[in-house]
Amino acid sequence: MGTVILLALTGLGLAALYFLVASGLSLVFGLADVLNFAHGLFLGVGAYGTWWAAGNLPGAGPDGFGFVLAVAFGVAAGTLVAILVELVLIRPLYSRTIEQVLVTVGLSLAGVALLQATWGADARPFPRPDWTRQVTGILGAQVPNGGLLLIIAAVLVLGAILAFLRWTRYGLVIRAGVENREMVTALGIDVRKAFTLVFAIGGAAAALAGALGGVYFGTVSPGQGGSLLIFAFIVVVIGGMGSVVGSAYAAVVVGLVQQFVNYYGTSGLGDICVVGLLAVVLLLRPQGIAGKVATA
Amino acid sequence: MEPILSVTDLSVRISGLHILQGVSFTVAPTGVTVLLGRNGVGKTTTLRAILGLTPPAGEVRGTIRMGAQSLLSRPTHRLVRGGLGYVPEDRDVFAGLTVAENLRLAERRGTTPAYDKVFALFPELDRRGRQRAGSLSGGQQQMLAIGRVLLNDNRLLLVDEPTKGLAPKVVTEVAEVLERVAESVPVLLVEQNLAVVRRLAKDAVVLAAGKVAWTGDAGELLLETALTKSLLGVGSAEVAH
Amino acid sequence: MLATRGLTWRIGEVAIVDNVYLDLTPGEFLGVIGPNGAGKTSLFNLITGLRRATEGRITLDGRDIGALPPHRRARLGLGRTFQASSVFGSLSVRENVRLAVQAHRGGSMALWRRAAADREVAAAADAALDRVGLAHRGTALAGTLAHGEKRKLEIALLLAGEPRVMLLDEPMAGVSAEDIPELVAVIKSLTGDSDRAVLMVEHHMDVILELANRIAVMHHGALLACDTPETVMANPTVQEAYLGESL
Amino acid sequence: MTLLNVTPAPAPTASKPGRLHRVRPFLPLVALVVLAILPYSTITLPGIFEGPVNSPGTLQLLAICLIFGGLAAGYDLLFGRTGMLSFGHALYFAAGVYGTDVLVTRAGLPLWQAALLTVTGGTILAALLGAVALRTVGIAFAMVTLAFAQVGAILVARDFGGLTGGEEGLPLDVSGLPAGLVGVTNTVNLYWLALAYLTLVVFVVHRVSGSPTGRVLAGLRDDERRIGVLGLDPYRYKLVAFTLAGGLASAGGVVYVLIVGGASPHITSSELTLSLLVMVVLGGPGTRWGPVLGGVLYMYLDHRLTAFGTSDAVDNLPAVLSRPLSQPLFVLGTVFILAVYFFPGGLASLSSRLTPLARSLRPRPPH
């Protein structure tokens, strides 16, 4: 019993991490129609931003309020980078989707290399409050606090994004803008602003994932974002492009499947199962779990 | 009367093609001005140039003025917010959004959208509020496209073939709507249905091969068989039909 | 030739196409009219296989084709045009039509033969273009055509396939007044043959009246009437629901 | 740059239409001959190649570039000509590389048998996986292919039965190979092999896209529904393109494993597919020479930038510049982004973009 609870809760922690990465990706992908390979870069910026702030920013540190400040700084840095990327690189290429994807590919190469050039290839210990290293006993299972932190953060992010989409006009503008940008302009709306905003939110979510991922992993390294990205992609696709709620479901499924199969099956089977799950879902329901049926 | 819109020596090139070659005309501050011409003469291109929607590869020369204000090189969304409404040729409703969302998107900040007016004209749109616009029939999409601009107050409407694909009854209705709209807002209309033209148009501009072939009073144009024959390729008998 | 028996397509509870019985005999020209949203295009989609009917049967020459994918139905002689022009935008106008001719000639999987060298295909394509009056636009990319020109290209694509049953979805929409008579003539010439049949949706009543020997009226997915033009035009429901007062 | 000189520009400038028109069809042939006799030249191109053109290092680099030129051209059959965005093309290339390597090294088959089996196997694999993946379209298709490729990558990394060597890769056992393919002095033979592969791919892709089937593929790119209504089965045609491209990629893998002398798991990664995409777009999708140029240039940069990063010129720069510049991936990524911006249609569109420039620079003769 204890094992099952432990696996379930740590699986949810993993799911939360996937969701944090996937949420921004899904938002940008679903709304702005950009398959953003540079998401890993935003993640890295968030993680390194937090790491740098904890060591150098007055008032920030690895503990208590200082840590909150450091994370805030990291998130701000990630957001800023995302905004810049949108303004400088993505915006001039609007409606040329493939080129946009390619620019983000280029950016992911260059960006990670830049992080590495600046801070070296080796993993650095990540500043984090001590309690995140401890465990909490839940029904006989020793559940890592870091995982619990991720779960809470993921729920908050999910709520915030849903609120944004539901209660602001931007969601609408962006969805329409993806379909026909020109026509949105012809309705008197400055669609560019909306796109920048989406990138900003996506970047912020990614940077937060980077910072909390740092807490979870205990280190920060240039390639970290990239390695999480592939599972985040899978989560986004299983969940249905652009459906944040779908991503949440998918993240939970993926996290739990991976965790349980890895325990009860042989190693590596978890990954293969997840990939298989992706293929099956897409073949049965090409639009993903929560995706809308796209018709001509 | 001062024209609401004046286009002077407008020329548009798109990837090497000289599509408009020095087009000049004006739109009167009241009533409907109709833009006529065969397929491919550049009617749509003219409307899009006015709105600043020429593709990036294109090159626009000339002047376009609305009142004292020059329109060229101002971003489209500003022009529209300034009261320029556009009903595009291909309807361009947002297929993935519901009808209600399409309408909501067209609301302009700081004004009260005239939903009553729109729903009174097109009750279909009210009924189908939750349907995805992409699954509407062709005619329903056209209604939505027109409904969208009627939500707001405009200073000038640019309407590109609004009756295309509509059932005769709806054509009549749309014509009536436009007639009523034109009482308060001037309209620049592209239309192939000569019956509609006859009913609505006050002034006419005829394009041929990227140039203005004729401008003047629409009634006059449609009455003179020789003129219609040479400009539009149809006898006035057919026009009256 | 073509027959539908109780053809129905539902989305949820709503019947978009509702229990349609339709018979098309060789040599016949059946006009389909009806208010916007009546289900005319949907009916075409069911017949050509782009959508699967929820109930009912479709037969072509007595053979049930209801389960076949679109391309199999096309091979059996079913051709259509689309209400919203759907041409191959990145190919030239001529290549568009050649593709259609080639599809008609068997569409073999020849990977090595030079397509451009096929004189017969080229000749047939040029003939089709000539018929719709687009020959001078042969080298333009189809995506850059003006609206009306795309409509003509649609018809050329249909012509190229020499289908026996032709479904035309609002061929005249957006065609300039001058060109309408020309297109009408083209369509008329399609039907001289006694073993061909045409089903045409059109809102231009004068065009319908000129071409159709029978008119079907659709309303809310159902077939309201299917009769000679005179009878249909005299029908008060049609008058009221569809025609309204003429301009 | 030499590579650009020897490969014909897609659209020669309109300066002397009469003469050029007659010569044009033969330009590819001329280029092929030039490339084939290149190893007999001892020209040195300082800064571009480390040694003379016929030095083994240069020939090796050129061979790798040519292979990727061919791979990109094959990928373009999917992406540029049929409009299918596959994120799993690396799988078939990797199948070629690992298939040959395992059959030669582990099973001890002679090369020709291994190559034949591998290309057949790779083609069948593409046909099978394509048959499944093509039930989806668009982004879903991209993701399914990505998923299949990912399984391939996991299998290679897991090193089942010690077959693939896991993350350490599998060096090719050359003892059974023809002597002409072994040793640095024979690098030129590998170069010719790569050139032959490139020629084969370009020829096949050219023939196929000019064939009736190629016309259908182009139609699929624009409007699949319409193709169906014309009476053609979209699925069949897409499957043919997918299988053909997969087969070409595995053939590329066979040559590549000989050139590099082993397999390493790098090539199973989705990054490789992404780089193929990058190459195609860099060069110009759907054009005859664009993807080839893109592939060659990409690989050239990928290899040469490591040397650039460690050169004195870079080392002497201030740290803010020299640190990033010594990261090859940084330079590659940046070059790539710039390319997307400044050559929107890819390299292939370069000449048409330069024509007006050249014309305006040329003094006009007085009338």
Added chain:
Amino acid sequence: ATACGSPQDTATGGGDSAAPVKVGLVYSQSGALASYGKQYIEGFKAGLDFATQGTGKVGDRKIELTEVDDAGDPAKAVSAAKDLIGKGTKIIAGSTASGVALQVAPIAAQNKVLFISGPAATDAVTGANKYTFRSGRQSYQDVVTAKSFIGDPTGKKVVVFAQDGAFGDANEAAVKTVIGGAGATVSSVRAPASATEFTPFASQIKTAKPDLLFVAWAGTTAPAMWQTLDQQGVLSSTTVVTGLDIRASWPTFGAAGAKISFLSHYFDGASDTEASKALKAKVSTLDLFHPDGFAAAQMVVRAVQEGGDDVDKMVTSLEGWSFDGVKGKMTIRAADHALLQPMFQAKLTGSGTAFTATAQKSLTGDETAPPAVAMKG
């Protein structure tokens, strides 16, 4: 003017007794292993100075280094090796990554040049062929060192926790032969190298209740792995042995570091030899792979001294040669070119970012000698 030549020309090396000796160094200057590469090259340069008494010359002949970055990619390394060989280089050293070493080794044999592999730890380099040597340790030596932590293995239960793939396979196999062969029962828990969540594996280890846990894990997820093992109480319930990685990684062990018994290839302060002093004079803080570069340089100088331009002579001069390296006495075993060398047991102490390693015990080269393998080529 097109100069013409034969496509099979390669430059012929030296011959001239005063011509410089070309040595090619192909290693990671960029990519994931860039910091290993940096240590290697620092070590190499210091070693060259040491072995040539600061002249950089062997006799009258200058050692001319060409450094090439392989970015950890075997394809690039092979290209670089072919290029160097084509230009007449007879000695190639480097190879930070195992995959690179394995693919460059056959090239060396095919072209009869000397190849001295660097930090690449894979056992497969040993005995790869006549022309291939190694200047670093191999996985097997790690495992033998690990064995020294449990005294008499008979009847003990040992679990190997390793990542999937060749690195994990090699370690598992080595533990089975070395410790299992000595009487312990060995089982293994394997995890994908890409895993980010380790709780299932920690649970499996815990249920197995081993006397010794041998962990073979490389990569950036290691800290998360250690933290999970710690949180699930694995570290405090058994003896856990693992290899001590480069200095930069020490703080990432965090509190878990104190609970782990480390086997070590090298760390600053592990030895106090002449060579280590010479190295320390050039490089202030020594690290894991400095000795590998240093030894490589010593081997290069020896090869040139004894062999001149004759590669076969170089090979024979190195086979069986013993020398005093940074770590202590090193011996190149003639049979398979394994490099016998001392290994260390270490403890990590400290907190925050300041950690120090202290040697508990050192094992001689003979004690950690891997079993001799047959030369493959």
